[in-house]
Amino acid sequence: METGIDTAEPSREDRRDEERAGLVVVKPMPFNAETPQQALARPQTPTASFYVRSNHPEPELPAATHRIAVGGAVESPFTLGMAELSRGTLRSLVVTLECAGNGRTTMAPLPEGEPWTQGALGTAVWKGVPLAEVLERARVRSDTVEILVEGADGQGSKRFARSLPLSKALHPDTLLALEMNGAPLTRAHGAPVRLLVPGWYGMASVKWVNRIEALTRPFEGHYQKEKYIYDEVNGRAPEPVTRMRVKSLITSPEEGARVAPGRVVVQGMAWSGERRVVQVEVAVDGGESWKPATLLETPRPSAWVRWAFTWEDAVAGRHTLRARATDEAGETQPEAAPWNRLGYGNNAVQVRVVNVG
């Protein structure tokens, strides 16, 4: 009998709806969604508002029975349950993830692919065990060049799988993550276990990890060689997409906002994969009048740093605001990013239009 009365346990569908309520949907199936702009104004991104990028429908992997197969060019292959993994050396890291396709809609000509504006971005606290610890137990052979990490999503040659150079795989910050923001991973974010590759665009942080394999030759799978490459269509061989390019965004005032004349505080964040941001500048109106913003936190190489700029003398009318970041290697955001066929790595300076008065 259907009573219309809620049962104590929310249904799977209800849970899924709840998980998706705080997001801006880009594609319902497979589910892809952006972090809302208001959520980006927070120092860390709540899980319910954290962008989701999936190439395939989300697998459902029960934590109690899921096991990762660890093998390939190793002395001691084994399978690893989640309870066992969680008894490893747990580390917590604050890490910003950005989709490689974030900002694609402002590239010209507009490439194919998910039409991400600027919300395929978020920062969370991630907790997990270094991949290196698992690889150590497997005793990787000396002729290993890459570590392949495969997800449970997709099938055949389109199974989602990515490799990392051995050095990045062994970095102590590269985690097999079990938790996000103090709770077990949600299904959308790779439950029960995902890779977390700080400093690299999100495609490297394989969700729903199924298999880890030491490779003696570079991986040439679909998501390694046909996607996530910078193909500038200029006769040169495409480069792989790896670390996040230096970038900044303005979070306040919002696009099209109306603010009072006088003093206006402009805020945002900036990041650069594997590198610290050392400077953020803001330009009010067009031209080259860049002025330094203040970094509000100690810059870290794997997470955005928040910044603020005081616009002292805003007068009535429409104005533009731009921010640009520079990292410790001296790289500065370009005004236009190099175009590439698949639309990755757009770290161009963004123009924000605001109204004063």
Added chain:
Amino acid sequence: METGIDTAEPSREDRRDEERAGLVVVKPMPFNAETPQQALARPQTPTASFYVRSNHPEPELPAATHRIAVGGAVESPFTLGMAELSRGTLRSLVVTLECAGNGRTTMAPLPEGEPWTQGALGTAVWKGVPLAEVLERARVRSDTVEILVEGADGQGSKRFARSLPLSKALHPDTLLALEMNGAPLTRAHGAPVRLLVPGWYGMASVKWVNRIEALTRPFEGHYQKEKYIYDEVNGRAPEPVTRMRVKSLITSPEEGARVAPGRVVVQGMAWSGERRVVQVEVAVDGGESWKPATLLETPRPSAWVRWAFTWEDAVAGRHTLRARATDEAGETQPEAAPWNRLGYGNNAVQVRVVNVG
């Protein structure tokens, strides 16, 4: 005694407020404002919603006493009152005007200058007397190369003044316009008389015409040689800004709109100065899948043509729409317009983001 009761005659301030209520203000003084996006969806733009671009505060010229001085390299200089002018051969033309700086905010790097998005654009019915008729009366000398038209706005070397090549000045569609949309010009649009140069960007259509002069040498004033030039900063001499480049806009659905799945009608307009538009194409999502739209009117060389495209199978999720126009000379809108220092002539294909479902 202040009664708080409205008097029969609205004050000058009230009239001005009313004139400005239908506009999106870009700068309060001198007054600059865009046509709202909804108004652009109409075949013609109501005067109260027609963009205003002024380089200086608006002069107030009483129609009863205002006279235009006609002189320079002419046999018969004279001054011309408005009543006399209106007894000339009156012509009515439907003409699209676009500010040369329209779309500046999507140019990278962002140039200085008014931050026009895409609303510095409008189409009206203009009524006036051919400039040629006035020049004929003055008997322009055979060594004349340009006709200078000066406004009453600005002072000294910054007085707003522009010249036209003799051939364009003598074109029967180049008018001294007295009316806009069936009513005398409003102050913001150049009352009591403005030049109307069909097919050219708006700067050529000098408002508040004060003086007309036949020149035997090219004019080198501020608004001719220092502004309204394509300075691509590439070592080549800047070109003057003249005719409007081929361009199109989508008016429906609006940016960020949510529409039902299935059949979606996409509408907009396209124009190319002095040329007929012959084709408009629409692309749904990124890449190069352009499909023809239907022109809803017979294309004219001086006004936008409206078009429609039926997107047959819109599925849930975020999508992008783009339109691109081609004119009778075979010119097609570029995906990115050539950058220039002052930010003019941006006719790049625009990306519209919409949500289905």
